[in-house]
Amino acid sequence: WECIILYCYATKKLSYVEKDSLFSILMSIIVISIGRDVHFYFSHRFLHIKPLYAFIHSLHHRNTDVEPFSGLTMHPIEHLYYFTSYWPILCFKLSAFALLYVGFHLLISPAAAHSGFEDHSGSDLFHYLHHKYFECNYGHPGIPFDLWMGTYKDKLDVRTSRTTGAL
Numbered sequence: 001w002e003c004i005i006l007y008c009y010a011t012k013k014l015s016y017v018e019k020d021s022l023f024s025i026l027m028s029i030i031v032i033s034i035g036r037d038v039h040f041y042f043s044h045r046f047l048h049i050k051p052l053y054a055f056i057h058s059l060h061h062r063n064t065d066v067e068p069f070s071g072l073t074m075h076p077i078e079h080l081y082y083f084t085s086y087w088p089i090l091c092f093k094l095s096a097f098a099l100l101y102v103g104f105h106l107l108i109s110p111a112a113a114h115s116g117f118e119d120h121s122g123s124d125l126f127h128y129l130h131h132k133y134f135e136c137n138y139g140h141p142g143i144p145f146d147l148w149m150g151t152y153k154d155k156l157d158v159r160t161s162r163t164t165g166a167l
Contacts, residue, residue, distance in 0.1 A: 001086045002103055009096070017095045028098035034143070035088035036105060041139030041146070043081060048134070066131050071110025082106070113140070129153050 008014035017024045047057040056075045063070040074082060086102055088094065113127040130137040136153035139145040146152035 001083050002099065005086060005089055005099055009099075014090070015093050016089075016098075017093060020095050020097060024095040025097050028095040029101060031088050031092055031094060032098055032102045032105065036085050036102070036109075037140050037143040037145070039085045039087065041143070041149075043084070045138045045149075045151075047078065047081075048138070061131060061134065064131050066114040066128055068111035068115050071112075071114035072107070126154075129155075 005014065009016060017028075047053060053061075056078050059075045060070075060073055060078065063073065072079075083106060085106055086099075089098055089102065114131075126137050126141050133153060136151050137146050138151055144152070
């Protein structure tokens with residue numbers, strides 16, 4: 001996706017803010033961050049539909065005791081789908097910095113979200129619960145889509161057994 005966007009920039013098929021300012025960079029960060037949260041919740045929830053889960057997303061969920069390297073452990077089709085988070089660059093005229101920011105964010109954030117939930121400051125109980133129970137916490141806590149959609153879980157319930165993993 002990044003190479004396609006760079007090609008579009010070079011051939012002037014896609015425009016961008018050519019003279020970066022602090023304002024254009026900050027706006028790019030805001031647009032990309034919101035766009036990533038929206039994309040992640042809905043695309044991740046979509047991957048939990050039974051046929052897609054069984055053939056594509058279940059590979060990612062094989063590791064229930066998550067660690068940073070499991071964040072990008074995905075089926076190749078899921079990688080193509082995950083990296084469509086570049087969409088705000090196609091929809092908005094952003095700073096060229098946005099291309100670097102979204103790529104960095106896509107590569108680094110899975111490690112943070114899959115860092116387990118205990119013993120260090122970067123822990124993430126929110127996404128750990130998603131890997132434990134499958135049918136909750138599809139997004140990020142930044143924009144509370146899970147709360148709004150009724151898929152939010154905030155506690156580890158030792159009495160609940162593991163679910164099937166799909167809707």
